[in-house]
Amino acid sequence: MVAIAEAFSWAGLLVAMAFKYGLGWPLGVTIMGSVHGALFTAYVVTTLIVFSPLRWRIWTLAFALVASVPPLATVWFERWANRRGLLTAPDSDAPTFWGQVRYVLKELN
Template sequence: MTRFDRLAPAGRVFAIVAFIEAATWAGLLIGMLLKYGTGTTDLGVWLFGRLHGAAFLLYVVVAVGAGVRLRWPLWALLVALVAAVPPLATLPVEVWFRRRGLLSAR
């Protein structure tokens, strides 16, 4: 067991919020499929649009906080922030950061 095996508290919060951000993205995509693809309902867009907006803002705040707290290099902070834009990109970024030890206590 190395010193990087345990996630720091800020790393744990980042991982949880990255998952929530991706889950709300998935809900929004399904909602858009239902609204624009099948024309059945716009409830999914209405609900997940709001949830994703809140999750996106929370993710940006948590990413900046984790980057400062865990002393990420600038490139890592920029990657984390850019990952919030494409759908579901926060999940592979979180896994990559975990493997590189960026979410662990130094």
């Protein structure tokens, strides 16, 4: 859901930029820039939160984060990940990435 919202906000920002530079109406960029910035941040934070429980490899995480840069690429990534079953939590008792980090920090303390 966040990936799709981020993509729509990207598209909205591009339209607002066309209005700003084509017609001289800068208000749209001010509004859509803020909306897109918030949704971009939400997408990145959501990606960083879900990659561990979904047990993504580091390359999948990298693809997800890189997809936040080009317009509408988050929708492409979401569909790609969904087709490969990467958006459902696997049944595993193995520790997650953040679980391993927590263990290492606890041991270092």
